[in-house]
Amino acid sequence: MKLTQLSLFLENKPAHLRKPCSVLAQAGINILTLSLADTQQFGILRLIVRDWEKAKKALEEAGCVVKTTEVVAVEVDDKPGGLDELLGHIEKASLNIEYMYAFTFGREDKAIMIFRFEDPDVAVAALQTQGVNVVGSVELYDRSQR
Amino acid sequence: MAMVIENRIWDAAETLSRQNLERLQLDRLRECVARVAHVPFYQEAFAKTGVTPGNIKSLDDLRRLPFTTKADLRDHYPLGFLAVPREKVARYHGSSGTTGKPTFVAYTQNDLGLWADLCARFLVAGGLRPEHTVHIAFGYGLFTGGFGLHYGVERVGAAILPAASGNTPRQIMLLEDMQSDVLVCTPSYALNIAEVAREQGVDPTSLSLKFAHFGGEPWTEDMRIQIERELGLFAFNNYGLSEVIGPGVSGECAARAGMHIQEDHFIVECIDPDTLEPVGPYEYGELVFTAITKEAMPIIRYRTRDIAALDVCPCECGRTTVRMSRVKGRTDDMLIIRGANVFPSQIEEALLRVEGAAPHYLIEIDRPEALDEVTVKVEVISEIFSDRMSEMQALRDRIDREIQAVTGIRVKVDLVASQSLERSVGKAKRVMDRRKLGDG
Numbered sequence: 001m002k003l004t005q006l007s008l009f010l011e012n013k014p015a016h017l018r019k020p021c022s023v024l025a026q027a028g029i030n031i032l033t034l035s036l037a038d039t040q041q042f043g044i045l046r047l048i049v050r051d052w053e054k055a056k057k058a059l060e061e062a063g064c065v066v067k068t069t070e071v072v073a074v075e076v077d078d079k080p081g082g083l084d085e086l087l088g089h090i091e092k093a094s095l096n097i098e099y100m101y102a103f104t105f106g107r108e109d110k111a112i113m114i115f116r117f118e119d120p121d122v123a124v125a126a127l128q129t130q131g132v133n134v135v136g137s138v139e140l141y142d143r144s145q146r
Numbered sequence: 147m148a149m150v151i152e153n154r155i156w157d158a159a160e161t162l163s164r165q166n167l168e169r170l171q172l173d174r175l176r177e178c179v180a181r182v183a184h185v186p187f188y189q190e191a192f193a194k195t196g197v198t199p200g201n202i203k204s205l206d207d208l209r210r211l212p213f214t215t216k217a218d219l220r221d222h223y224p225l226g227f228l229a230v231p232r233e234k235v236a237r238y239h240g241s242s243g244t245t246g247k248p249t250f251v252a253y254t255q256n257d258l259g260l261w262a263d264l265c266a267r268f269l270v271a272g273g274l275r276p277e278h279t280v281h282i283a284f285g286y287g288l289f290t291g292g293f294g295l296h297y298g299v300e301r302v303g304a305a306i307l308p309a310a311s312g313n314t315p316r317q318i319m320l321l322e323d324m325q326s327d328v329l330v331c332t333p334s335y336a337l338n339i340a341e342v343a344r345e346q347g348v349d350p351t352s353l354s355l356k357f358a359h360f361g362g363e364p365w366t367e368d369m370r371i372q373i374e375r376e377l378g379l380f381a382f383n384n385y386g387l388s389e390v391i392g393p394g395v396s397g398e399c400a401a402r403a404g405m406h407i408q409e410d411h412f413i414v415e416c417i418d419p420d421t422l423e424p425v426g427p428y429e430y431g432e433l434v435f436t437a438i439t440k441e442a443m444p445i446i447r448y449r450t451r452d453i454a455a456l457d458v459c460p461c462e463c464g465r466t467t468v469r470m471s472r473v474k475g476r477t478d479d480m481l482i483i484r485g486a487n488v489f490p491s492q493i494e495e496a497l498l499r500v501e502g503a504a505p506h507y508l509i510e511i512d513r514p515e516a517l518d519e520v521t522v523k524v525e526v527i528s529e530i531f532s533d534r535m536s537e538m539q540a541l542r543d544r545i546d547r548e549i550q551a552v553t554g555i556r557v558k559v560d561l562v563a564s565q566s567l568e569r570s571v572g573k574a575k576r577v578m579d580r581r582k583l584g585d586g
Contacts, residue, residue, distance in 0.1 A: 009531050011562055037535045044534075044535060046533060065563075067532065
């Protein structure tokens with residue numbers, strides 16, 4: 001029920017974001033979603049792609065430092081209060097969010113958020129106990145096709 | 147070269163005839179050899195070459211004595227070169243070395259008195275008078291700069307404002323309120339004072355400073371002109387290093403045409419650092435000093451690694467001593483950052499303490515305004531990369547702390563992309579010094 005996220009180190013300089021994107025473009029890999037954390041001097045690019053192994057290999061061959069991390073995709077009602085309700089469940093489960101970002105696609109009235117927790121397995125179990133819909137990779141990639 | 151101020155000489159020893167000076171040097175060299183004969187390093191070296199105080203017949207015999215290097219001092223850390231019992235020591239000072247540990251030097255009460263006199267000589271030569279107030283903005287600590295100048299000023303009988311280093315706005319307030327006549331610091335710090343004063347709306351030329359005595363780092367004639375214009379004072383250069391005594395080894399007179407070496411206490415040689423043979427007058431070489439009158443830690447033929455040239459012509463000021471040029475470089479990779487000695491190997495040592503940080507790094511040194519700025523670029527390889535921003539910032543802070551712990555200086559740590567630093571065949575280029583200090 002976990003997703004594998006790729007993260008890359010970037011310097012905060014012109015053209016540094018484009019390089020990994022060009023590498024993925026040439027490898028024919030579509031980015032499902034991404035987030036960019038930045039400081040004045042450097043940034044961390046986090047990516048969700050379907051074939052992460054192929055993407056990692058292509059990026060590493062191009063000289064990028066790539067790290068894989070397990071993250072959790074969670075469905076959330078795409079309406080006012082939807083995220084608030086989900087965060088309530090997370091709070092109840094005493095989970096600390098390291099960071100989070102959203103997907104660009106949803107389904108009808110549902111959106112999907114990506115969460116990075118300290119222990120993704122504990123998080124998945126705790127969220128499912130509270131009836132939160134944790135979206136697995138196959139389902140997610142399937143939805144991204146529609 | 148015209149004299150910029152009244153010429154005054156502190157000690158008649160500065161004007162001994164060359165013949166009398168050399169006779170004095172020879173006597174003192176013999177005494178010095180006798181004093182260090184039981185220091186294990188010298189004992190062993192003298193035994194090899196059969197040197198005894200008695201068979202030092204002329205100053206040329208100096209060349210039969212061994213060189214002493216910073217590495218020798220380090221090998222006998224902390225006090226293997228001490229020539230007196232520890233109860234005779236009145237003071238310890240130290241300078242940074244290639245490792246995290248300082249090189250210690252020691253002074254007896256007599257040594258401290260000598261040191262004060264030597265500093266008084268160049269201070270008086272450079273305009274200091276008993277009625278002056280002297281603002282000392284050198285660090286007071288293991289570093290010899292603060293205390294050496296302090297005792298020199300005290301010996302002359304002038305008033306001291308021991309401002310110590312740091313907090314520039316406060317330094318400017320003290321300079322304004324206390325109307326000091328003389329400034330003592332590193333030349334780059336003087337430029338920083340001028341710059342910060344302007345930022346605060348204080349015209350630096352309106353300060354009451356008349357003279358400045360600068361040391362602790364290499365600087366240039368361009369900087370002298372700039373400092374004199376910006377602060378409205380006359381600037382004098384002095385030179386010293388803790389292993390020899392600290393400041394007071396040499397200093398400029400009113401003619402400002404080289405720094406007079408205090409030859410009645412230090413015998414100078416200028417050698418080719420590769421062949422170790424002497425170079426001629428006016429030729430650049432590595433300076434080597436023998437401290438012939440010190441008690442606690444006399445040093446024989448200390449290789450300074452400083453490149454300078456000697457001027458043996460008589461000076462118009464009347465002093466008979468040899469003058470040395472500005473230091474135009476180093477024979478090793480030692481860097482002088484805001485007056486502190488830093489070796490690239492120290493930075494590497496600090497990086498090695500942070501797992502994964504060491505393999506690819508570059509030290510960049512700039513002097514954007516007045517003060518040196520050091521940036522250490524470290525490539526982020528997978529071992530140290532994290533998807534968490536907090537961990538990346540913690541990594542940078544940790545590298546920052548480790549470097550400061552080893553070198554004592556603050557640097558800027560830049561995390562850079564993997565493979566972004568230039569790779570060279572063989573020895574990697576680790577230092578890029580972009581400061582302009584080329585005109586000697």
